[in-house]
Amino acid sequence: MAQTSFTLHAQDGQARTGVISTPRGEIRTPAFMPVGTAATVKGMMPESVRETGADILLGNTYHLMLRPGAERIDRLGGLHKFMNWERPILTDSGGFQVMSLSDLRKLTEEGVTFKSHIDGSKHHLTPERSMEIQKLLGSDIVMAFDECPALPADRKRIADSMRLSMRWAQRSRDSFGDRPGHMLFGIMQGGLEQDLREESATALIDIGFDGYAVGGLAVGEGQEAMFGCLDYAPGFLPEDKPRYLMGVGKPDDIVGAVKRGIDMMDCVLPSRSGRTGQAWTRRGQINIKNARHAEDPRPLDENCTCPACRNYSRAYLHHVFKSNEMIAGMLLTWHNLHYFQQIMQEMRDAIAAGTFDAWEAEFHAQRAQGDI
Ligand SMILES: Nc1ccc2nc(N)nc(O)c2c1
Ligand SMILES: [Zn+2]
Numbered sequence: 001m002a003q004t005s006f007t008l009h010a011q012d013g014q015a016r017t018g019v020i021s022t023p024r025g026e027i028r029t030p031a032f033m034p035v036g037t038a039a040t041v042k043g044m045m046p047e048s049v050r051e052t053g054a055d056i057l058l059g060n061t062y063h064l065m066l067r068p069g070a071e072r073i074d075r076l077g078g079l080h081k082f083m084n085w086e087r088p089i090l091t092d093s094g095g096f097q098v099m100s101l102s103d104l105r106k107l108t109e110e111g112v113t114f115k116s117h118i119d120g121s122k123h124h125l126t127p128e129r130s131m132e133i134q135k136l137l138g139s140d141i142v143m144a145f146d147e148c149p150a151l152p153a154d155r156k157r158i159a160d161s162m163r164l165s166m167r168w169a170q171r172s173r174d175s176f177g178d179r180p181g182h183m184l185f186g187i188m189q190g191g192l193e194q195d196l197r198e199e200s201a202t203a204l205i206d207i208g209f210d211g212y213a214v215g216g217l218a219v220g221e222g223q224e225a226m227f228g229c230l231d232y233a234p235g236f237l238p239e240d241k242p243r244y245l246m247g248v249g250k251p252d253d254i255v256g257a258v259k260r261g262i263d264m265m266d267c268v269l270p271s272r273s274g275r276t277g278q279a280w281t282r283r284g285q286i287n288i289k290n291a292r293h294a295e296d297p298r299p300l301d302e303n304c305t306c307p308a309c310r311n312y313s314r315a316y317l318h319h320v321f322k323s324n325e326m327i328a329g330m331l332l333t334w335h336n337l338h339y340f341q342q343i344m345q346e347m348r349d350a351i352a353a354g355t356f357d358a359w360e361a362e363f364h365a366q367r368a369q370g371d372i
Contacts, residue, residue: 004140004183004210006242010352014234014261017351020211020242022140023181024080025087027055029242030258030351032344033090033266034337037063039073039083042271043333046085052306052334053341056088056141058266061133062097065123066116070136078138090266091139092246093130093172093187096148096215107147109164127171135179141211144172146187148216158191165189165215166203173207183210185244188237191216192229201236211242214262218247227256234261251280251343255363258347259356270336275329277321280336284367286314288332293318306338307331 006029008018020027034041034049036057041049049057059079064070073082080086095112102114102123111126127145134142145168149161169186176184186204190196204212214233217226226248234243244264245257254265270280279286281301286293288300296314304310308317308331320328343363350359 003180006211006240008240010354012351012354012356013259015258015347015351015356016261016263017348018263020088020183022088022183024089024140025055027088027264028344028348029263030344030347031055031264032254032340033058033264034271035060035266035268036083036085036089037268038067039064039079041333041337043275043330044271044337046083048334049085049337050087052337053345054087054337056090057085059089059091059137059139060097061091061094061130061137062101062125064091064137065094065125065133066118066121070133074136074138078136080138088140089137090141090185090244090264091134091137091143093134093143093145094125095130095146095168096246098125099148099150109167111145112147127168128175131172131175140181141183141185142176143213144169144184144186144209146189146215148189148219149191151191151219151221153191155191155193155196158189158193159196162189162191162196162200162216166200166207169204169209170207173209185209185211185213185242187213187215187246188233189216190233192221192225194229194232197229197233198236201233205238209241211244211264212237213244213246215246217245218249218253218267223253223256226253227260230257230260230262251340252364252367254340254343255347255360258351259360270340271333274333274336277328277332278336279317279332280339281372282339282363282366283372286372288314288317289321290318300335301339304335304339304342306335308335 005021037060101117105113113124130145146165186209188200190200242263245262248265277289279300293314299309350356
């Protein structure tokens, strides 16, 4: 079985570009992962997701264990076959989604017991069960089972929660075992406390992982606080391993995270906001449902090469959103995912050329305020 590896090609300031190699394909970093929560990137055919430039997508243990069930997906040949995506898949480990989606029954040292938000059925997640589910799904990059404290939280709560997550990280590592061709990522916690972040990083490095995520951010702290944490947290992690910032973000969040040494990100924003009529463009956001687009013959973005911008006017997009047609969300999702991947490609090129600062300045200069 081929091994996995991470190779850094260039660095510009803290920003890095490289490649994660897996048996199912290469992942160019910095990488943005579209979210395919219920075994689909909503509104997109898998081949269309690939056409936007995505090398890897994200799945969720929590959702797939509830429906259709991890054992069922395994019996049907695994998640790649099930959803017709043969490239890499990273799966989140479930703890975070329990906190944000389910009626949490109880959290103990052992794990979390909760009721399904779908049918109220009772479930139990532990580091061991999370590793088993992600193995049944067949995911290429497995996330350790962690606990992400709800904010605001006092320092003691954050410290206790982080230390629980570190004990769960050890149990995740022990349970994952040795699986050539698959990667296990640890997840750093510690809130916005620099010393707790460093303690968490040290604990994860002692356990040893194939990659390291910065968890516990994009939970309502705001961009300034998030960047403040990213000014030091990635630096606590090994240089030669991928660094993954979970749940981020808006285009300017993504650029600021890459600038601070992050290699991978995921967010529902481009797909979720696409379904509500929000288009993200190099010059800012467009709410296509706004009446002023009703007769605008221009594309969303003249410089964009996605199918929505090549073949349709704002007036058409406005119409199909107003008429609640299926194609509306499909076209805006496609455009948004294409734009997010465009930013990633431009940053990879700029880092390789040593021109990241100039690219970043241009990125911010182009962004008009509000609707355009
Ligand atoms: N903002 C986020 C998003 C997803 C997360 N997933 C895990 N497992 N842990 C976190 O802290 C997350 C934070
Ligand atoms: Zn477009």
